Amino acid sequence: MSTSFASALNAARDAAGAQHYPQGALYVVATPIGNLSDITLRALHVLQIADTIACEDTRHTQQMLRAYGLDKSGGQLLAVHQHNEAERATQVIDLLRQGKRVAYVSDAGTPGVSDPGARLCAAVQAAGLRSIPLPGASSVTTAISVAGIVSPDAQGFLFAGFLPTKASERASVIDTLALEPRAVVLLEAPHRIEEVARALAVLGERPVTLAREISKQFEQITTHPASALHAWLKSDSQHSRGEFVVVIHPAAPQADADDPKERQILQWLLAELPMKTAVRLTAQITGGARNRIYDMALALKDAPHESGAGDEA
Structure with missing residues (x-):
């Protein structure tokens, strides 16, 4: 004893x-x-x-x-x-x-x-x-706490557990997760982590945090673009050892700050609805970042002849 x-x-x-x-x-x-x-x-x-x-x-x-x-x-x-x-x-x-x-x-x-x-x-x-x-x-919340996720437009995270073992099914799930605006948390075993890293490469520059051996002697937590994960794992045989928590960070806000379609939808909604409601619906319809759309709405509100916007209720 x-x-x-x-x-x-x-x-x-x-x-x-x-x-x-x-x-x-x-x-x-x-x-x-x-x-x-x-x-x-x-x-x-x-x-x-x-x-x-x-x-x-x-x-x-x-x-x-x-x-x-x-x-x-x-x-x-x-x-x-x-x-x-x-x-x-x-x-x-x-x-x-x-x-x-x-x-x-x-x-x-x-x-x-x-x-x-x-x-x-x-x-x-x-x-x-x-x-x-x-x-x-909990390995999930432990990894999230140090992943450094800063995303004012996507609060919370999605826990997706283990990805499917079949490559085709795994690719399909990743395609779906790529559209998720929140951070996504996965779990993975050492013998599959390289396959998962290759599959996640389709996410390009989207940051991904790998946390392995959490709380153990050889704990390692690192963040890389999705496209670079497999190369990092292969750079040292130790990198693939241990149980993994994989945190896919939220996608970066869209660069097209003045998307004509998004702007038009916002203008139509502003003409009929309070500004906060119009901004929320525009973000839901277009998938755009709510903070950026709100800034656009403020600019349109200052130009009433262009937007036909009403005052916020």
């Missing part, structure tokens, strides 16, 4: 032990994505008091528990993975109905996002029982 986290276990009991942890509930516990120190105090406490720990891989989870100094018998671990999740959900529900506390962990990060857990939670909820989330590490 490891003593490295002995003080953390004591801190977990002190900080989280006085809180209420209902019996007969499923605790969905986020675990570290690399660095074991990224566990939360509440997660440590729940893993201590759980009657059963359902997990994606029992051997992996047992190793993690022992690193924290948590002693759970093999009989307290229940394998729940993508191949048996629906079947094992029935077993978990039986335990919950007996008043047991069941914790669910995936191999790393937050369950139910790209790892198993969603079907289990759906079954528990359908049975009228409670699922309690314990927030923690």
Whole structure:
């Protein structure tokens, strides 16, 4: 039994032990994505008091528990993975109905996002029982936080998970994602990252951030134009190692600041609608950047004979 986290276990009991942890509930516990120190105090406490720990891989989870100094018998671990999740959900529900506390962990990060857990939670909820989330590490938000995405016209991001394995299907999905105005977050394995990089080259100069081995010793986070990703990966054999989060940055605003079609649509809408509404609809119709269209609307408003624009309501 490891003593490295002995003080953390004591801190977990002190900080989280006085809180209420209902019996007969499923605790969905986020675990570290690399660095074991990224566990939360509440997660440590729940893993201590759980009657059963359902997990994606029992051997992996047992190793993690022992690193924290948590002693759970093999009989307290229940394998729940993508191949048996629906079947094992029935077993978990039986335990919950007996008043047991069941914790669910995936191999790393937050369950139910790209790892198993969603079907289990759906079954528990359908049975009228409670699922309690314990927030923690997530490779998606970790990568986004340092990608340096600045896009006033495209707030938020789209999580697309893993791309299809077949080249034709992957290319089709990338063509669709190329039209997405928000940042797009993908996950990828080391043995496929070069194929994905080649496929993403169609995005040209659009910036893409690669984050590999997040929170581990050889973590590396770098941003390149999509067209240069494959060359960067091939420049060093180490660059293709580890699990990847791929962040496709939003497309740059269109350079055609005075597109005649866009200008005409805006003029028509300004003649009938408040300026903010006209700007929003023009951006939706043309795909143009809302800030730039708003500036164009202000200029047209100052030239009423040209635009026929009414005042904003």
